[in-house]
Structures are given as C-alpha cells and as structure tokens.
Amino acid sequence: MQAKNPEESRTIMSDLVLPGDTNMLNNLFGGELLARMDRAASIAAGRHSSSITVTASVNHVAFTQSVPLGSVLTVEAAVSRAFSTSMEVYIDVWIESRFSGERTKANEGIYTFVAIDEMGKPTKVPALEPITELEKERFAAALRRKQLSLVLAGKLDAKEATELRALFM
Ligand SMILES: CC(C)(COP(=O)(O)OP(=O)(O)OC[C@H]1O[C@@H](n2cnc3c(N)ncnc32)[C@H](O)[C@@H]1OP(=O)(O)O)[C@@H](O)C(=O)NCCC(=O)NCCS
Numbered sequence: 001m002q003a004k005n006p007e008e009s010r011t012i013m014s015d016l017v018l019p020g021d022t023n024m025l026n027n028l029f030g031g032e033l034l035a036r037m038d039r040a041a042s043i044a045a046g047r048h049s050s051s052i053t054v055t056a057s058v059n060h061v062a063f064t065q066s067v068p069l070g071s072v073l074t075v076e077a078a079v080s081r082a083f084s085t086s087m088e089v090y091i092d093v094w095i096e097s098r099f100s101g102e103r104t105k106a107n108e109g110i111y112t113f114v115a116i117d118e119m120g121k122p123t124k125v126p127a128l129e130p131i132t133e134l135e136k137e138r139f140a141a142a143l144r145r146k147q148l149s150l151v152l153a154g155k156l157d158a159k160e161a162t163e164l165r166a167l168f169m
Helices: 030-049 133-152 162-166
Strands: 011-016 052-062 072-082 086-096 103-116
Touching: 011 030, 030 052, 030 072, 030 086, 030 103, 052 086, 052 133, 072 103, 072 133, 086 133, 103 133, 133 162
Parallel strands: none
Antiparallel strands: 011 072, 052 103, 072 086, 086 103
C-alpha cells in the first residue's frame, strides 16, 4: 500500500451556525460541533484509507472559544498519523469574519477512526508521511495520544505505554 500525505485526506467543510444549532446563550451547542467535527474527520479517514471507517474514540476536544449564532464555521480535518488499522485525525475549527474574511481558530479536536472491511473487521490502512513542520509535530505526538486513549479504554496496560511514560520520566 502506497503511503499518503495529510494533504490527500484534508477535508474542509464550512457551514452557518443557525438557531437550531445553538444553546440558550445563542452560541453553538457543543454536541453540534462534535457532530460537525466527526463528519469532516470521517471523510478525511475515508480519503486516507479508501475504506469504510468508524469513529473508535474522541481523544481530545478543546472548546476554547464559543461560536455565536450566525457565524460561518469551518471545520478542517486531516489524518495526522496512520497506524495498522487505525488513524488519528486532527481537526481544526475556524470562525470566519463575514466582513474581513479573516479566520480565527476557535476549537480543535482529535479523533481516532478504524478502517473496516465488508465483514466489519479492522483492515490495514496506508502509512502517513508528514511533510510540513506542523504535520511532523502532530505525527510525533500521535503515538502518545493513542497509548493514552488505549490505557483509558482499558485496552493497554499503562506499563506498556512506553512513549506515554517517557513524558513523565
Ligand atoms: C472501533 C472498533 C472497530 C475497534 O474494534 P476492536 O475489536 O477493538 O479492534 P482492535 O482491537 O483490532 O483495534 C483496531 C484498532 O483500533 C485501535 N483502537 C481500538 N480502540 C481504541 C481506542 N479507544 N483509542 C484508540 N485506538 C483504539 C486499536 O489500537 C487498533 O489500532 P491499530 O490496528 O492501528 O493498532 C470497534 O470497537 C467498533 O466497531 N466500535 C464501534 C464503532 C462505531 O460504531 N462508532 C460510531 C459511534 S457509535
């Protein structure tokens, strides 16, 4: 399987924040943002793997900035590392000014997807080759995040999470 780079999976989705998407403060409802991130990330994982993919875990989401009603919200997702059958997808969320067109980073999320075959079994995905400095940073940190996610899910003994443990030694 030929390796791919993050650009090949990059998925950019823009949409308005309408009244049905908001909470009582007239800001985007958190669950709506998670769903938008999941959709873009799912397309990115599918582009990388050329397979059906499922969301295996949401590793991290930072709701650092609220998103007001009427905003143009852009969700940008790209595979940040591929393992054997799983992929980490990094999602950046931007708010765009209607007037200047300037984009402000609002939130981010990191999801794990698994490629599955027609029997619903995990199937191999191509390797990922990062190119830019940011892609290389995200690639390098992804193994620690995978280990943390597996430890939290009870699927990996913390003693075996060597990359993660190295952070604290
Ligand atoms: C995701 C799923 C396919 C994993 O199945 P599984 O039996 O745990 O499969 P495996 O143990 O072989 O793991 C497959 C890969 O997923 C990774 N994985 C599994 N759980 C993970 C987690 N919580 N965090 C990070 N990676 C995880 C494994 O490390 C493995 O990666 P690798 O092959 O790249 O090393 C299965 O749990 C599933 O189908 N879940 C439902 C998914 C779904 O419906 N999502 C939509 C939301 S409801």
